[in-house]
């Protein structure tokens with residue numbers, strides 16, 4: 717399963733793919749992973765907050781609502797816990813991801829200048 721996940725991650729992030737071992741480490745460190753053949757989302761919840769660590773959908777399966785559905789499923793899981801706030805970081809130039817998060821109700825709440833190779837990261841948050 718983790719090898720499949722690593723393959724999928726490589727399709728989504730060809731410049732910095734994560735290995736199966738890295739996914740195993742994420743699980744060991746307390747991250748939750750929701751994955752299918754076409755997509756994955758990884759988050760970490762601590763006390764009343766959760767962070768989306770990464771999300772990706774295979775290129776050929778995009779614009780079919782898969783990422784939106786995964787975020788919804790994650791939120792349904794989190795609502796069973798003490799989490800009331802979800803946040804994430806996204807590159808300011810990643811338009812598909814920014815639009816996705818906006819559609820899911822996330823709003824910009826901060827900025828990390830020059831976070832990704834000289835590009836600003838936007839912090840987005842949502843109360844659930």
Ligand SMILES: CC(C)(COP(=O)(O)OP(=O)(O)OC[C@H]1O[C@@H](n2cnc3c(N)ncnc32)[C@H](O)[C@@H]1OP(=O)(O)O)[C@@H](O)C(=O)NCCC(=O)NCCS
Nearest residue numbers: 728771772773778779780781782783784812813815816819
């Ligand atoms: C960002 C990503 C996860 C979106 O996955 P997806 O399954 O295609 O997204 P969805 O089909 O659920 O789209 C939901 C909404 O997001 C927005 N959106 C998604 N892709 C978009 C694009 N290419 N351009 C503009 N808006 C987009 C739209 O509002 C869309 O709703 P609509 O189709 O009704 O207009 C996918 O493009 C991806 O894997 N990108 C590479 C990895 C990445 O950048 N991950 C995010 C890191 S922060």
